[in-house]
Amino acid sequence: MTATQAPGKSVGAPISRVEGHLKVRGAATYAYEHRLDEPAYLHPLQSTIANGRVAKIDASRAEAEPGVVAVLTHENAPKLEAVGDAELEILQNGEVGFRGQFIGAVIADTFEAARYAAGLVEIEYEERETDADFRPDRDDLYTPEQLNAGFEPDTSVGDVDGALASAAVKFDATYTTPREHNNPMEPHSSIAVWDEGELTLYESTQGVYWTQNTIAPLFGLDAEKVHVISPHVGGGFGSKGLPHANVVLAALAAMLVEGRPVKFALTRHMMFSVAGYRTPTIQRIRLGADAEGKLSAICNDVVEQTSKIKEFAEQTGTSARMMYDSSNIQTTHLLAALDVAVPSWLRAPGEAPGMFALESAMDEMAIECDLDPVEFRIMNEPEKDLESGLPFSSRGLVACLREGAERFGWDGRNPTPRSERDGRWLVGTGVASSVYPVFSMGGNAATIRADSDGKYVVEIGAADIGTGTWTTLGQIAADELGVSFEDVEMKIGDTKFPNASGAGGSSGITSWGSTLVEAARSLREKIEAEHGGNIPDEGVEASAKMPKNPHRKEYAMYAFGAHFVEARVDEDTGEVRVPRMTSVFAAGRIINAKTARSQFMGGMVMGLSAALHEESVLDTRFGHVVNHDFAEYHIPTNADVGELDISWIEEDDPYVNPMGSKGIGEIGIVGSAAAVANAVYHATGTRVRELPITPDKLIS
């Protein structure tokens, strides 16, 4: 829909994305597609061992190949500053920390020549024993100093052991989630150009300033010497949040051919070795409850993986700290550091695997307590955030559960497993809750210029990774300026615009939107105070930084949701189909009903995918992912996704930000895998605690 919105009435409307026509016509310029003169092409050299060092590297045959411009290795690589990040400090020595790590690159006049010559480089290794075996009984597990996003690794409230010992109903089970890879449609891509000591990066990134702030110190540069341009991004799911070594490799290579652009796009295969992934997790959940089903103990003990060369500690257990009411709550995190690639963010790091375990366990505990799983959750609703002690700014979980139950037709459900069948199909239903924090990120500023013709130009270095930012920020600005959506032009995705945080942690709209509101208010005041309410002929502009939100110290801020799933399981083959899914979200004010629906839907399907399909299989002998392409790493096709009923409740939260919005990029994936698993249990009577739920696990 492109109908004109009345002034001040853009937010909430289902406005089609403004750049949609460019994408449909193939005219949107993605990172690799910027037309620059005489580009050179990079093909990387990747380690074929998981642990050791490069003993000898002979590039003479490659260098002699027609079209080859240079071969980059640790022997001739420019020196990087030591910033304490072994993932990014590549080619500074011959050390190899994981299979697939970049150990060099061929730069050539054509992509074909670069790739061909890469095969001519002769490499000898001194190999050390590979340790890539992720097990909970390793004797070298350790507690990290902090988890991703700064969370405490271990927390304890009350006396969990005592509460469990005296609980009328006790539950103890272990869940596992597999290694998963992000795999946006657009692989990570860069064009790097050096010119007189300044670096320009045409990037596919979730944050142009995040890239700038990470890359500049590595090359010993002031931040403003690194220009990052990223108008359109074909998905990221966290893997383009912070730059990976591919960006460094392109920039190093471009130094060897100063003045000439170097192009480098990862292949799909490379996406499984160098661009981050979700750690596998092993989660022991213990719950205790009294005879009525009131929880007295909640405990999640997490074991997960990191890389020996760089620590990443997923905050898997954090949702257990605040989700349900209990006087006794404990969470712990242990890491196994292995000779593997560096794990990183994947849509809802922490909540996605953590809520699979917790919400599966809540389903099992409801059954133990002989309670309906919806009612069991509602009766354990907390009055405040038990981790911070703060009240919730708003908490719509109960409303989502009630509304979802109504829409789905939950009432009258026979709780007995295997109670419904349709021929050979066993039919079951399941429910799970969802949660995601309302993060806000610092370092945002925006400039808005008003022209005398009543048009406004809004500049902020924000990112649209397919989420709709080009459109939604325009809606926010238009409403705050009191003008129609069509009169606002957004400028984002470039470090020539004011400083901005990235698209991550579902924080984009909160951070950028708050900044735009402040800038719009400044501009209106300026027009009023200095120009008598009229825009002068020469135009007028105002800038603002993101104001501090005083309510952050007063309230705990989260979005919530509830998923209801129908699963059908072929009792002979174990084939699982999900014909319908109803999800209801409480995510504050929805900025754009159309792009929001897409965000929720994408998250839900990604959860369905985690439930039934996704699993990166690591060969522990050699440390590489075996199923490193879409033929073998399964994600569902449209034909595998049933009817999706997506809605949200009206939620007025005056505390989260001036828009009253909460982030929505991640909440759709959280809990959805558990809802599928719970429905599969209800259909079959078989509880699968290890994702993905493959057919063999349902055949005894």
Add this chain to the structure above:
Amino acid sequence: MIPLKFDYEVAESAQHAVELLGQHGDEAKLLAGGHSLLPIMKLRLAAPTVLIDIGRLNDLNYVREDGDKLAIGAMTRHTDVEHSDLVKSECGILAYTAGLVGDPQVRHRGTIGGSLAHGDAASDLPGVFLALDAEFKITGSGGDRTIAAADFFEDYLMTALAPDEILTEVRVPKLNGAGWSYRKFNRRAQDWAVVGVGAILERSNGSISSARIGFTNMASVPVRASATEQALSGASVDSIAEAAESAADGTSPSSDIAASSEFRQHLARVLTKRALDEALSR
């Protein structure tokens, strides 16, 4: 992503293709629809130095009646087999299974002969042709010959085709009222079969006179469910469930990330029963 360098020749006739094969030796490969060959070349699992394009041999694109058989040209596209009225009425299992191959793009480019000559036991068609007791007509420098499907598939991606031979036609019997079914199991739409079962059941006087059952992806070559076939020969229609229990006997399918060997055997038994039940009712 990008194959190694290769030369490209266009064959003007089947005989010309044979001559070109003779010139270039065993480093040459025939290019039909290309939907199996080109992906493995891009993955560099195959690196022929010459491709001989037989895509313009339109005289090998046909479906004809030939007495009690159907003759299908090797260059007939899957989609043409799927939608052929003749195939649908006389050999329904073939039309149905051709409609399950890959996705619409694959079915519009890929050819029957290409699928068979590629010899992938995980493809849907080879097991069905085996169950049909099909015959394959081959032209080579030594002249023409005909080979039974049972003798055609030799090992993983290996067939009885000599380096200078080309498959020109496949011949399948008309089903003449025999019941049939093909059951494919996959976890994701349009994916390869984890296991597939093709069954053809001939009935007389309320009992089963013969059952022919071919498997997809239960070995390195397409194989028959011999024990079940024997158990059903001349047996009562009530014996299907029991006979299907022996469907996986003698098989040792591979274990991979899609399924374990044991789970494939389980699927083979389940799908065989379902295929036989459906064939009986058809």
